[in-house]
Amino acid sequence: MDDVLSWGTIFGKVAVQFVPVWIALVVTYAVSITFKRRLGLYGKLFDSPVGMIGFGIVMFWVFTALFADQIITFDPLAQFSGMKNKPLGTPLAGAGEADYAWFLFGGDHLARDVFSRMVMGARSVLSIAPAATAFAFMVGITLGVPAGYFGGRLDTTLSFIANLVLAFPVILLFYLLVTPEIRLTGIPVILAAILFLFPIIFLTILFNARFFTDPKKRNLYVGAVLVIGLWAYSGLAFNMDPLGVWSMEPNLLNVFVSVVFVNSPTVFRIVRGIVMDLKARDYVAAGQTRGEGPWYIMLWEILPNARGPLIVDFCLRIGYTTILLGTLGFFGLGVAPDSPDWGSTIDDGRKTLNLFPHAAVVPALALMSLVLGLNLLADGLREESLRD
Incomplete structure (x- = not known):
């Protein structure tokens, strides 16, 4: 031996x-x-x-x-x-x-x-990487779908905010967001309070649009999303889960929020562009003729037909996030x-x-x-x- x-x-x-x-x-x-x-x-x-x-x-x-x-x-x-x-x-x-x-x-x-x-x-x-990327996609989809579908001032405002974030070099922005000094300002908690709401908003709108004509199912699904979502939200964003099931260390919260914040604008622009292309298709016009609501058309007609590019981008984005996490760890900011x-x-x-x-x-x-x-x-x- x-x-x-x-x-x-x-x-x-x-x-x-x-x-x-x-x-x-x-x-x-x-x-x-x-x-x-x-x-x-x-x-x-x-x-x-x-x-x-x-x-x-x-x-x-x-x-x-x-x-x-x-x-x-x-x-x-x-x-x-x-x-x-x-x-x-x-x-x-x-x-x-x-x-x-x-x-x-x-x-x-x-x-x-x-x-x-x-x-x-x-x-x-x-x-970290898959979960944070999934959160970023929910933020990007929730904002990108209506921006591409409705256009107008909503699209202009959201696109301006996205471009403002994208104007910063990604690595530099990431580096600034995860430094220990940033935690003292409370910015990560503020970002978590905003960004962690989007999965709840997305799923609530998704089920409400799908089961709008079936109040029993709608109330069941939406109620489950609100109860579980707000419970998780209180623990992940504010570390205030009374049962102690949901929690996130301050360093992990810094990194997680940074990944979501940096990736969301890019996802928003991808989703917005796809929706702007797909909203002119015949099946969208058919849905409008049948009297379907705009959120049903966006989430249950257009979004499923965009799944291919979005799934591909999701896989690539996990890879980018993995590299970013490795870079942060290399700089001692893991x-x-x-x-x-x-x-x-x-x-x-x-x-x-x-x-x-x-x-x-x-x-x-x-x-x-x-x-x-x-x-x-x-x-x-x-x-x-x-x-x-």
Whole structure:
């Protein structure tokens, strides 16, 4: 056990640690391919080799985040004596019977296990990027659909605000919004109070428009949205959930709100442009002739026909957000100073890059592979949506 493991042995042991992920991937692919003709655009994705590869890479990291506690070999924050800057496959010094015997991807400059930090970093990234992007889409759709459909002063005003935000360089704006000093001004809480209302507004309008002629269903769905939405809103925006189910750390709130604020104007402009094109279609005129309300036409006639471009942009935007989160972590503005998120880990490894590159290269490759998977997935979805 005193010798460093060979490359083949290292990757074999790594593969064993990822067994829950391999099983989940096999089950996902088997079920998806079996029923792909019944699964709409998602099912058609499995007709595209590029889309299948991208989907596999993305789901690998999704399942890694879900099963991280079973995959990691050590506490990602723990430090181990004698393991500082150790190379890949180094045996753990003084390992007990209950300890895993190896640092599979070596140790960093603080003697922490690089493999475990890489695995847990997937959870850090994927707990923020998709959710924040979804919030940004709800903001952009809620504002972009009426702006494109009605036009006029509403469109002019909202477009001016969006252009005002987009006038700032994205990285600089992002950097300013997540600095610790900004938190003292209360701006993140104000932004959260505004932006976190949009999912509630969007879902309320969506169900009200769909079930307007069926008051029982409308009241049920709208009531559920308001109760659950306002409950979550009180906890996420103000940390005032009496049951303690919904909460967000101040650093996480900073980052989350910043992602939503920076992405929303771009989503708004994309949605606005699509709606302006689709509102001239025959099925919209037919809906107006039938006497359907404008919100029903916007959300249940136009929006479903815009799903292809929006789904593609959603995947790409998660990739952009992942890179932004990595950039913030690299600058020391991540969720927490000792967070295992990939950006922070790359920054930690940068300090010893010339002598011990593994501490920075491993999380950098993980970040690169996730973004690559999202881009390939978006390409596959775009290819299949054009055939739809």
